[in-house]
């Protein structure tokens with residue numbers, strides 16, 4: 001459901017500019033003013049200091065999705081076959097100024113992609129032909145319009161530079177990236193075992209001001225991780241480490257370990273070695289919906305016990321559906 005935040009009139013202008021800078025202002029919906037309140041549409045709940053109330057904007061449910069599509073249909077009407085016209089994708093993912101869409105069964109892919117790029121203000125369009133694959137989570141995308149697929153995607157005030165054709169970026173994980181912005185503090189040492197381009201590392205450093213060791217096995221993702229550390233001005237806090245986290249992660253050092261990988265349970269023994277005695281582990285896992293969180297936690301608890309420590313589940317959340325009856329979830333485990 002499209003969200004908005006309600007703030008006092010006197011804070012509205014400042015908040016609006018903050019949301020704009022954070023890439024969280026949804027300008028496809030109108031700002032509403034009533035009495036001394038202002039209702040500002042947002043993509044996600046912002047991490048801002050002003051008091052605000054969160055509201056759902058039911059009236060936009062339909063309109064928000066279709067507007068651009070109407071414009072696209074207008075431009076393509078009579079220019080492509082009826083078959084293609086009826087298959088025009090209603091959903092897409094805009095990362096920076098690069099678009100990712102599914103064009104199943106459409107014959108005139110380039111002509112269609114060109115119009116989507118024009119209406120959605122993108123320089124390139126990638127066709128999603130196979131989702132995300134392999135341990136390095138590489139996208140199976142094919143370029144159908146434009147040349148350059150490298151972009152900077154701004155989310156929650158964080159700049160993520162990457163090549164959309166080579167590196168995954170799951171918009172579905174936005175709430176978890178925003179949650180990670182609020183979990184750590186400047187006295188903490190954090191190890192991110194599966195850092196990628198800095199999905200979690202950057203919010204933890206930029207907002208938590210914690211010291212972070214960020215491990216990444218994919219050299220391409222690692223190069224972008226280094227660039228993003230510079231782009232977000234956290235060189236003094238983040239140490240990137242290229243390689244398998246089982247080999248390169250420092251041991252007995254962390255208060256907090258982030259395991260942003262869909263099969264993290266296999267790496268839990270390593271996370272326990274990385275922790276400085278006690279601490280928090282954020283364990284991501286893809287698992288059967290009915291097994292989340294308790295069956296997963298019990299599996300983790302057994303491993304922790306085998307390593308002579310105690311485990312307590314202090315938080316859990318389903319992040320997104322991964323496949324029918326399979327979810328991607330996260331559990332926060334307190335180790336003592």
Ligand SMILES: C[S@@+](CC[C@H](N)C(=O)[O-])C[C@H]1O[C@@H](n2cnc3c(N)ncnc32)[C@H](O)[C@@H]1O
Pocket residue numbers: 135136137168169170173193194195196197199215216217218221243244245246260261
């Ligand atoms: C893509 S990220 C996960 C996405 C992230 N959790 C998010 O929310 O968007 C997983 C990263 O872990 C890296 N990776 C996989 N196995 C690894 C290992 N053994 N050591 C270090 N990095 C690894 C992959 O290359 C990939 O960049």
